[in-house]
Amino acid sequence: MAQMGRPRTFDRDEAITQAMHLFWEHGYDATSLSQLKASIGGGITAPSFYSAFGSKQALFDEVVERYLGTHxxxxxxxxxxxxxxxxxxxxxxxxxxxxxxxxxxxxxxxxxxxxxxxxxxxxxxxxxxxxxxxxxxxxxxxxxxxxxxxxxxxxxxxxxxxxxxxxxxxxxxxxxxxxxxxxxxxxxxxxxxxxxxxxxxxxxxxx
Missing domain, CATH: 1.10.357.10 (Tetracycline Repressor, domain 2)
Known part of the structure; x- marks a missing residue:
């Protein structure tokens, strides 16, 4: 019986930084969900994205928190x-x-x-x-x-x-x-x- 493929794993902390750079460069509205999924961890699925971050808005909230605590x-x-x-x-x-x-x-x-x-x-x-x-x-x-x-x-x-x-x-x-x-x-x-x-x-x- 063929085994199901494992879900893609990624470094969540690094993913926040990658998302921060996207939102920083393009702004919230112009940054698409497709861009976020393609950039995070070298590419993740929609289920993985929603499981990790909940929504684009929730991810943006985390990004802003990261930005304010660093740059x-x-x-x-x-x-x-x-x-x-x-x-x-x-x-x-x-x-x-x-x-x-x-x-x-x-x-x-x-x-x-x-x-x-x-x-x-x-x-x-x-x-x-x-x-x-x-x-x-x-x-x-x-x-x-x-x-x-x-x-x-x-x-x-x-x-x-x-x-x-x-x-x-x-x-x-x-x-x-x-x-x-x-x-x-x-x-x-x-x-x-x-x-x-x-x-x-x-x-x-x-x-």
Missing amino acids: GRVTESLFDTTLPPRTAIELTLRRSASMQSEAGHPTGCLVALGLMSACSAESKIISKPLVNARNANRAGLRACVERGISSGELPKTVIPEVLATAFDSFLLGLSTLARDGVTAATLDAAVDQTMGLWDSLSTGHDA
């Missing part, structure tokens, strides 16, 4: 209150610019590029982890500005939300620039110019 940690300095606020922002911008341009993974940022066209109720649910991550970064930037005002580095006339939005716009814009092939050196130099926003407002430069 996405470049923004951690925003929440480190032991750092001077200006330094905290600058470190986040420089580390993000470097990460988004390095080899070994797609360019840009999954948090910014993973699912931007969240129009339907379903896509809004799927994009919620990314929205939460962007909101957290925005809040971190604002907290740094507020610390700068409290410490006297920035004048009280500065509106925290406005200055934080300026830095956030640059942070999100890095994704498009890196995806378009702007070099890491150019992005890093642009950080110098962007931090000039802080310096131009700093009470230490009033004279």
Whole structure:
């Protein structure tokens, strides 16, 4: 009697990384189930996929968690209150610019590029982890500005939300620039110019 073939086995941890690169490169909507099945473990069946991950959305949730715990940690300095606020922002911008341009993974940022066209109720649910991550970064930037005002580095006339939005716009814009092939050196130099926003407002430069 012929034996049934064994189901294909694969390294689940590696599979998450492979899926992360696909979603990072193409976005959630454009990454098909066929692409995922073909890329994971050198190719797996639909039953194996659903048994391991449940659904495309469930896999994406795991991917976002993996990304935030690895590449996405470049923004951690925003929440480190032991750092001077200006330094905290600058470190986040420089580390993000470097990460988004390095080899070994797609360019840009999954948090910014993973699912931007969240129009339907379903896509809004799927994009919620990314929205939460962007909101957290925005809040971190604002907290740094507020610390700068409290410490006297920035004048009280500065509106925290406005200055934080300026830095956030640059942070999100890095994704498009890196995806378009702007070099890491150019992005890093642009950080110098962007931090000039802080310096131009700093009470230490009033004279």
